[in-house]
Amino acid sequence: MNTGDWLKEVVPDDAQTEANRKTAGHVMRLVSKEAGKYPDVVGVELGGSYAKGTWLAGETDIDVFVKFGRGVPDERFRRVSREIGFDSMVDYNPGERYADHPYVEAAVDGTVVNVVPCYDVELGEWKSAADRSPHHTRLMRERLTENQRNDVRLLKRFLKVRGIYGAQIAVQGFSGYAAEVIILHFGGFEGAVREMANIKLGATIGKSARKFDTPVAIMDPIDENRNLAAAISNRNMGLFVLGCRELAYNPEASPFDARSSASSVGWDNVAVVKFGRGDENSEIIWGQARRAASAMARQMELGGFTIIRHKVLVDDERVCLLFLTESVRIPERVVRVGPDVLRQADAAKFAESEGMVWVSPEMRLLRVEKRAHHTAGALLRHILRDPGRAGIPAGLHHHIRRGASVTVGGRIAQSIKEEAAELVSADEAVFYAARRAGE
Structure with a gap:
């Protein structure tokens, strides 16, 4: 592999590096000033990909961690961290975001800035989800070489173009830290591609204190009980392995080219359930929508339909659950x-x-x-009349009862077809890798 040419696309140039250095310094001064007003805060430090030197050209986020003493109660931890975030970013249109707990996000000179609270604890004494992050930053700053930092950048772009980068529920892909751990473990991008192309079911990357039920386990180097792959869907892990095989089998291939064919089965056998949503946390809505789609797919299969795959779309106004069936009409x-x-x-x-x-x-x-219902539309409408009985999460019942619609085949809106094209498309990398493996 000739990674030299690829690096030009992912490594920031001097101008970007200097601009981000100034922004990071400015943000640190603002946050430190506000944090200094509270005795609960024991430190402020940079974290994330910027602090580790693994950020992608043109795609920097700057994470600032506000560290609280371990004895600070949870309610005060949340309230004070919110005040620090909003007061420090007051000139940059701050907003509240949610992961496992709230944090504040703003845009400073075109760069996304996250002000994240955590507890200042020793290894293994975690009190909040973000407590590991400062330890992750120190580990990667100490152990990654400059070449490996660039290889992390290559791997991140490789994952991004395949749509499998990001640990949020909407993606269920690889986090930036997972990419760093993979490079650290295998020594570099080429080694990671080669090893992942031939990975075996049940393999563990890193040192584990126990067995996990994911197809591949990716262990957190600072916590032998934490499997980073638990947040990665099986499908996304499969796409990663197949992408690595394609790159390993074809020296001419680029890690930045994702093979994806056009629609191969059409929309005639697709059914869509659509309903509105409120202003709830999007991560929560995504999780509920995914569980709803799985529950409805099970009910459809019990009703005699074959579900090939299903997909969820969520935006600021609505939720769509899409089901690709073998046929939307079955014998009566x-x-x-x-x-x-x-x-x-x-x-x-x-x-x-x-x-x-x-x-x-x-x-x-x-x-x-x-049969009680021999068309997918009829069965879905029946399921929606009693969402609780079907196993749909309670948080969605109100939205469904306010007005859920079911659309099948050619009546599906073009906007939905464009957003969900992946549902009826094949990943050409599957066939490419299979052909080369059989040669």
Whole structure:
């Protein structure tokens, strides 16, 4: 692999580096000034990809961690950190965002700045989700070489172009820290691609204190009980492995080219459920929508439909659940297989039910029944009438009852088709990697 040419696309130039240095210094002064007003705060420091030197050209975020003493109560921790964030960023249109707990986001000179609270604790004494972050920063600053920092940048771009970068629920992909851990473990980008192309089911990257049930485990070097791959969907892990195989098998390939074919199966067999949403935390809505889609897919399969895949779309106003089926229309009647005729009581009960009954060559009773719903649209509308019974999260019931719509096939809006094109498209890397592996 000739990584030299690729690095030009991901390594910041001197002008970007200097501009971000000035912005980071300015932000640190603002946050430190406000933090100094509170005895609860024991330190302020830079974190994230900027502090580690792994940020991508043109895509910098600056994370500032406000460190609280471990004895500060949770309510005060949240309130004071919010005050520091908003007061320090008052001139930059600050807003509150949510991960495992709230933090403040603003845009300073075109750069996204996150003011994140955490507790100042020793390894293993975590009180909040962000407590590991300063330890992550120190680890990577100490152990990554300059070449490896650039290789992290290559890996991040490799993941981004495949749509599998980002640990948020909407993506369920690789975090920046996971990319850093992979490079640190395998020594560089080439080593990571080579090893991941041949990774085995159940493999563990790093040192683990126990077994995990993810296809591949990626261990946090500062916490042997934390599997970074737990936040990565199986599909995204599969796309990463296939992307690595393509790059490993084809020296001419670029890590920045994601093979994706045009629509291959069309929209005729797609059903869409759409409903409005409120101003709830988007991460929460995404999680509920994903669980709702999975629950509805299970109900559709119980109703006789074959679900090939499903997808979720969420924006500021609405939620869409999309289902690609083998067919949106199935036979109105179905054959039910009953008990062996020698099981007298069971056979008698089965025979009493309505419908034609006969004996199969295997000596089992069979009956033809009429399905309650033989179109995907009808079944989905039935499911939505009682969302709780279907296993849809309670947080969505109100929005669904206010007005959920079901659309099938050609009636699906073009805007939804454009956003969800991946649902009916094939990943060409799958076929490319399979062909090369078989040669």
